[in-house]
Amino acid sequence: MSETTFTFRVDDDLKEQFTAAAKGRDRSGAQLLRDFMREFVKQQQEADAHDPWFRREVQIGIDAANAGDVVSAEEVEAEAAAWRSETRRKMAGANS
Structure with a gap:
């Protein structure tokens, strides 16, 4: 695996806090x-990966709704009431 250097600027105080927190976890x-x-x-x-799955x-x-393969609101409510x-x-x- 080849490596490269990633350089960026960060506030001194944040760098010091991050370095100290990293050392506290035995990590650099x-x-x-x-x-x-x-x-x-x-x-x-x-x-x-989730987006294409969700769209499908x-x-x-x-497609099911357009084909008429739906459940009526009354059927859903009856099932929920039974549940x-x-x-x-x-x-x-359980409370007895």
Whole structure:
């Protein structure tokens, strides 16, 4: 793996605090910065992968709705009411 130098400016006070915090973790500032950079890149890659997946899922829902494959509000409410009733029954039994 080739390496390169990454130079940037930072406030003296922040650098001193960061260096002290890094030493408190038995790490150098450079080690922590590399870790932070890796984690940031990983998060961005995950976010980039999530967007196409999310768009596909939304399109599946749109296609299903356009095809008439939907559940009525009444059916949803009836199912939710049954779930709430069952949950209340279980909670009453647990508190007895």
